[in-house]
Amino acid sequence: MSSLVARAQLVAAVAAQYSDHVDKEGRFPSEAVRAMKEARLLSAYIPREFGGEGADLAEIAEVVSVISQACASAGMTYAMHQIKVSSVISHGDKAEWHQEFMRRISREQLLVASATTEGGIGGNLRNSICAVERLAGDRFSLVKDGTVISYGRDADAILITARSAPDAPASDQVMAVLTKDQYKLELTGVWDAMGMRGTCSDNFKFSAEGDVAQILPNDFGEIAAKSMLAICHILWSAVWYGIASSAVSRAQSFVRAEARRNPGQTPPGALRVAEAANMLQLMRSNTIAGLSRFATAKTNDDDLGSVGFIVAMNNIKIGASRMVVDIINHALLITGINGYRNNTPYSVGRHMRDALSAQIMISNDRIFGNVANLLLMHRLDPSLAA
Amino acid sequence: MLDTLRQLIDKHARLPVKADTLADGQDLYAAGLTSFAAVQLMLALEEAFDIEFPERMLNRRSFATMESIAACINELRPQALAS
Numbered sequence: 001m002s003s004l005v006a007r008a009q010l011v012a013a014v015a016a017q018y019s020d021h022v023d024k025e026g027r028f029p030s031e032a033v034r035a036m037k038e039a040r041l042l043s044a045y046i047p048r049e050f051g052g053e054g055a056d057l058a059e060i061a062e063v064v065s066v067i068s069q070a071c072a073s074a075g076m077t078y079a080m081h082q083i084k085v086s087s088v089i090s091h092g093d094k095a096e097w098h099q100e101f102m103r104r105i106s107r108e109q110l111l112v113a114s115a116t117t118e119g120g121i122g123g124n125l126r127n128s129i130c131a132v133e134r135l136a137g138d139r140f141s142l143v144k145d146g147t148v149i150s151y152g153r154d155a156d157a158i159l160i161t162a163r164s165a166p167d168a169p170a171s172d173q174v175m176a177v178l179t180k181d182q183y184k185l186e187l188t189g190v191w192d193a194m195g196m197r198g199t200c201s202d203n204f205k206f207s208a209e210g211d212v213a214q215i216l217p218n219d220f221g222e223i224a225a226k227s228m229l230a231i232c233h234i235l236w237s238a239v240w241y242g243i244a245s246s247a248v249s250r251a252q253s254f255v256r257a258e259a260r261r262n263p264g265q266t267p268p269g270a271l272r273v274a275e276a277a278n279m280l281q282l283m284r285s286n287t288i289a290g291l292s293r294f295a296t297a298k299t300n301d302d303d304l305g306s307v308g309f310i311v312a313m314n315n316i317k318i319g320a321s322r323m324v325v326d327i328i329n330h331a332l333l334i335t336g337i338n339g340y341r342n343n344t345p346y347s348v349g350r351h352m353r354d355a356l357s358a359q360i361m362i363s364n365d366r367i368f369g370n371v372a373n374l375l376l377m378h379r380l381d382p383s384l385a386a
Numbered sequence: 387m388l389d390t391l392r393q394l395i396d397k398h399a400r401l402p403v404k405a406d407t408l409a410d411g412q413d414l415y416a417a418g419l420t421s422f423a424a425v426q427l428m429l430a431l432e433e434a435f436d437i438e439f440p441e442r443m444l445n446r447r448s449f450a451t452m453e454s455i456a457a458c459i460n461e462l463r464p465q466a467l468a469s
Contacts, residue, residue, distance in 0.1 A: 170402075
């Protein structure tokens, strides 16, 4: 099998053919996801012993970025799948059911979705209203209302959060894996959004029954703190970096075409390309720093649970989500009317609309609020050493 | 010290249950402690025991149970144990 990046490039080539159609129709990037399955990219992150390739997060981030350069909805779908898979890898590697589930993902290239939000929780994933109800014979049932499930209708399995029992407090949550044959989705709200239109983040009423063994052994608070938050912010940043790179590349092509038409003159947009390249480099450094911080923390449980680590990961997200909009705006200033129009090789409208989701995917204001609270205790580390 | 700790938990940790009902070694996060409330509790502990938590103690494990919190306070200010 060729390298992960080479296969990601093949997927990107497929995604690029349909990205405008996906955006226009607000439909799932099914061709790109089919290509991911054919290229066996959905199991890339899973350890070899469970049938995957044992890729590290930096490699996954690169795949995310490559696909996102062609189609951000496809890239985000891949990123969200890997965020879910990472919870199973990190917290289900000792549990028999989850080991077998990882083998199934590898064998059948299952696409895994997430149901962590819920109507009435006010956007705070660390609270659930719905609860796991134990049934006879080590079975459980679960009904969750108003939950956003990106690509819910196209997923093969869903990781869902709920309170651990009907009398548990809102933050005492567990996470369970349920497969397509076990749940029923009732569409309650259709995703028709400004950007990221292909993620099809519809609202559903989710109801399911499963074996108690399908609930991940660690409580969700620990899963969120120790793997999900960091991986989420890093892989999202990789999506946004991919969008920004693509916009800058279009802007650069535009300026180069102008330079060729008028030899001997530096086009007016050239300076802005230099400026955009500078910001793009900052954005790239930000994501790489996140990857290396996570790689260090992963080997030390105390570091992974530390306030400093949470602050750093939140800052990666905030930084990337702000820079991406600024960079694409530069691309728009450079390409002018050609960038503003939707049907030119220099169009950056889809990029801009997709990128605007970054600041509200877990609202930056909410994250700043959390960081503000943490900084009442945490002293920032002034060291440049990694 | 555990009595003081329970009082501070009731006042700052915003748990849905009273600290009296929790065992010393019971997981506070599972009992409903959020990271926001954990910071508020840390600040209250610093004030009450006249201590400052060093960076190495600012992690999930240090504040997971009343026992682990007491161990941190004890390490920073051994005489607090008697209070």
